[in-house]
Amino acid sequence: MNTNPIAVFDSGLGGLSVVRHLRRLLPNEAVVYFGDTARVPYGTKSRQTVVRFALEDARFLLQFEPKLIVVACNTASALALHELEQALPVPVLGVVEPGARAAARLAEGGAVVVLGTEATSASGSYPAALHALVPDLEVVSQACPLFVPLVEEGRGCDDPIVQLVADTYLTPLRERGVRVAVLGCTHYPLLRAAIERSLGPDVHIVDSGRETSLAIQQLLAKHAGLCRTGRPGSMRCYVSDNPDRFRQVGSRFLNEDVDQVELVAPERYATPLQLATDIC
Numbered sequence: 113m114n115t116n117p118i119a120v121f122d123s124g125l126g127g128l129s130v131v132r133h134l135r136r137l138l139p140n141e142a143v144v145y146f147g148d149t150a151r152v153p154y155g156t157k158s159r160q161t162v163v164r165f166a167l168e169d170a171r172f173l174l175q176f177e178p179k180l181i182v183v184a185c186n187t188a189s190a191l192a193l194h195e196l197e198q199a200l201p202v203p204v205l206g207v208v209e210p211g212a213r214a215a216a217r218l219a220e221g222g223a224v225v226v227l228g229t230e231a232t233s234a235s236g237s238y239p240a241a242l243h244a245l246v247p248d249l250e251v252v253s254q255a256c257p258l259f260v261p262l263v264e265e266g267r268g269c270d271d272p273i274v275q276l277v278a279d280t281y282l283t284p285l286r287e288r289g290v291r292v293a294v295l296g297c298t299h300y301p302l303l304r305a306a307i308e309r310s311l312g313p314d315v316h317i318v319d320s321g322r323e324t325s326l327a328i329q330q331l332l333a334k335h336a337g338l339c340r341t342g343r344p345g346s347m348r349c350y351v352s353d354n355p356d357r358f359r360q361v362g363s364r365f366l367n368e369d370v371d372q373v374e375l376v377a378p379e380r381y382a383t384p385l386q387l388a389t390d391i392c
């Protein structure tokens with residue numbers, strides 16, 4: 113048994129949609145979360161910047177001696193997983209592999225569409241992971257950049273604006289024989305019903321966050337790393353900006369109250385180079 117926490121980071125509060133599954137599946141595990149709310153969004157940034165931010169986020173979490181680090185952010189998983197694996201002394205799990213594995217299993221000869229941020233779509237990480245599993249699979253990458261601000265603004269699946277945007281992005285895909293759609297962004301599970309309506313009833317939806325939580329459960333079980341105290345696991349959150357907003361909006365992602373949130377000063381997570389650049 114290992115009682116050390118599972119550390120999770122994301123560009124902001126979206127990663128709580130992954131923690132939601134993690135807490136349901138592994139209720140005894142302690143979770144420590146870092147949301148880089150000062151520098152969100154990552155989905156419109158360059159690879160170089162996302163890699164630097166992701167390394168800083170993960171290094172901040174090392175002080176809590178986690179048994180593993182989960183990259184809940186699809187953009188950071190797509191652009192920085194390799195660098196994180198090289199740099200960190202603990203196992204690192206991203207959301208791309210588990211999401212791709214589930215999609216490949218469900219595709220059965222049909223096409224897979226991966227919905228994500230601009231950076232995730234441009235990275236080609238999901239298609240690469242899918243083609244490693246099924247070389248001749250048809251994969252379509254569809255960036256849906258308006259989804260993140262719509263969710264952050266509190267708009268849900270019954271909002272006509274959300275449906276209009278979802279239809280604009282997704283109804284053209286109906287002609288492509290899509291069998292599986294991957295929700296390749298932390299925010300998209302909150303728009304799942306609208307996405308399903310746009311794509312039609314025959315498309316399987318894969319939530320990468322849920323698949324990642326299942327992968328974590330399997331990994332910890334395999335290495336005798338599960339926490340079996342029988343007590344509910346604690347949850348502590350750290351953010352780089354605006355803890356009040358994180359508390360308010362975050363509860364929609366987590367599906368429970370977000371209680372313990374602490375603001376982290378830039379010198380505790382950003383490297384001196386980054387601080388100097390910000391000041392200039």
Ligand code: DGL
Pocket residue numbers: 122123124126127152153154155156184185186187188229232260296297298299
């Ligand atoms: N967390 C990001 C992702 O899953 C979405 C928000 C952002 O662009 O930073 O890709």
